[in-house]
Amino acid sequence: MNELAGIADRLPLSTQIHPTSRSSTSEDLEDAIRDLTRHFIYLARTVATRDRLARRYPRRYTAQLREGNAALARVAAPTGQALADLGEAVTAAGRLHRLNHSAPGPGHAEDLQRTRNVLDDHVTRARAHLFAAARQLRADAHRLLTARAPAAPENLTTLPVAAASASHRGHGR
Template sequence: MNELANVADRLPLVTQIHPTSRSSTTEDLEDAIRDLTSHFTYLAYTVATRDRQARRYPRRHTAQLREGTTALARAAAPTGRALAALGEAVNAAGRLHHLTHSPTEPGHAEDLLHTRNVLDGHITRARTHLFAAARQLRADAHRLLTAQAPAAPSALTTLPVPAASASPRGHGR
């Protein structure tokens, strides 16, 4: 969960995207996509592995393990949407590259600004999806850990009754 939030935190902000400067937006996207792909692969691998283990060893597959697997599987959807948004961001970054290195024509400045805004929109969507996945995983982890914690001992509601003496001398006097 923290890794997904870290990827989102490292994505460039709109103030960092300058089409005419030597910004590292494309490198930032490349790094984020590489990291996110690794995390997405981990989610898919873990779900598939746990499914195989459940089929092979059904008695070892506890309810908590099933819930944990389900939580990881649920995180794959927003993570995949973030990856798709970053794919669109790469497309916009390519368009921005093209416009930046092309001869200026009428409307060139407007095209640059529009493309920069489109790029920012895709990055913002990716960030939103990643934070949503991280929040969901954090909530699921908290729920699973809370369910796993042993129940607190209940308070005594009555006074203890003293045990009867086991001594034979106490009865025959």
């Protein structure tokens, strides 16, 4: 979950994408796509592996493992949507590159701005999908961990005398 949010944080902000900029927007997109692809493959592999384990060892495949697998599967859609948006952003970055290196003509400035806006829109959507996936994973992890944690007895406020004296066995005698 932290990795997905980290990828979103590293994406260029709209203030960093300029029509005539020599910034590293394309490199930022390349890095994000490589990292996100690696995480997407991890999600798909983990879901498939756990599915095989559930079929091979049905008695060992606990409800918590099922829920954890379902949580990973749920974030595949927003993660894939982020990847698709980043693909569209690369297309827009390529168009922006071409426009930056072509002779200005009628409507050139408008094309630059429009392409920059398209690029920014796709990066913004990818960021939103990644943050949504990270929030979903965080919420699912919290739910699974709190469901697993045993509740403390309400009436236990101090250590029982037997437990306290047993921990000091052999000391002070």
